[in-house]
Amino acid sequence: MRIRTLVGVTLTALGLSFAAAANAESVTKKHITDTFAGPTIDQNVWAFWGGSDAVSISQEHGGLTFAIDSGAPNDFGSSLTTRCAASGDFDARLAFDLPQWTLGNGVWLSLMTANPSGFNAYRVSWAFQSGDSYGAYFPPVDGLTIPAAGNSGTLRLTRTGSVWSASYLDGDAWVSLGSGSGPTNDTQFTPAVFNLAGVLPFGGTATTIRLDRFQVKADRIVC
Numbered sequence: 001m002r003i004r005t006l007v008g009v010t011l012t013a014l015g016l017s018f019a020a021a022a023n024a025e026s027v028t029k030k031h032i033t034d035t036f037a038g039p040t041i042d043q044n045v046w047a048f049w050g051g052s053d054a055v056s057i058s059q060e061h062g063g064l065t066f067a068i069d070s071g072a073p074n075d076f077g078s079s080l081t082t083r084c085a086a087s088g089d090f091d092a093r094l095a096f097d098l099p100q101w102t103l104g105n106g107v108w109l110s111l112m113t114a115n116p117s118g119f120n121a122y123r124v125s126w127a128f129q130s131g132d133s134y135g136a137y138f139p140p141v142d143g144l145t146i147p148a149a150g151n152s153g154t155l156r157l158t159r160t161g162s163v164w165s166a167s168y169l170d171g172d173a174w175v176s177l178g179s180g181s182g183p184t185n186d187t188q189f190t191p192a193v194f195n196l197a198g199v200l201p202f203g204g205t206a207t208t209i210r211l212d213r214f215q216v217k218a219d220r221i222v223c
Contacts (some may be wrong), residue, residue, distance in 0.1 A: 001133055016084070022098050032084055032189075032216040036064040045214075047083035052076040055193060066193040068107065068207040074197035081114045086187040088219030091158045094191050096123075098151040100208035103131060106200045107193065111155040114188040121155040121166035121177055127198060136166030138180025147174065159187070186222050189214075 034045045054072035074110045094111040110122035118139040136143030154169035165179040195202040
């Protein structure tokens with residue numbers, strides 16, 4: 001199974017062309033942050049969200065929840081895309097919980113880029129393997145795949161010059177998922193939840209994913 005297939009299809013399925021809605025006006029702030037503390041999705045942070053009738057999105061009690069119905073068809077996808085973009089070097093992080101999560105459910109949670117598309121760090125539960133994994137993709141090269149445990153975590157994507165890197169938090173330490181070269185243009189971000197039947201089918205169990213915090217620190221933020 002190839003993550004390049006996953007990424008290419010998913011970006012199309014999630015309609016990430018909406019990410020181009022952000023303009024190139026520079027602002028002085030150097031970070032994008034959302035703790036999901038408000039009663040509704042913050043439209044100052046997110047330009048687009050949604051993508052699938054099979055996945056509901058709600059925000060309350062300091063978290064944003066994706067709820068996947070047990071009867072969801074294969075190839076569902078739902079996401080958010082930042083309104084603003086990181087310029088230059090950046091450090092993007094997504095903290096999450098998995099309150100309802102079954103091994104072998106065939107679901108990905110991914111911290112993706114929307115422009116350029118395809119770069120991502122992810123957590124997945126494989127339908128044909130034992131347990132979960134963390135992984136990454138740096139087009140056109142796969143990163144590492146490392147066994148995952150627990151029902152919470154943090155995904156991380158960074159860029160220094162033209163070098164992109166991915167990692168996940170294990171206790172107090174970041175574990176590398178590899179790195180690769182990539183473009184240096186302004187970059188938007190897309191936390192996404194999805195299934196791709198061409199890689200593995202949906203397991204047919206109700207699944208709930210909660211985002212606790214999203215943050216990008218960068219040389220500059222443009223909106």
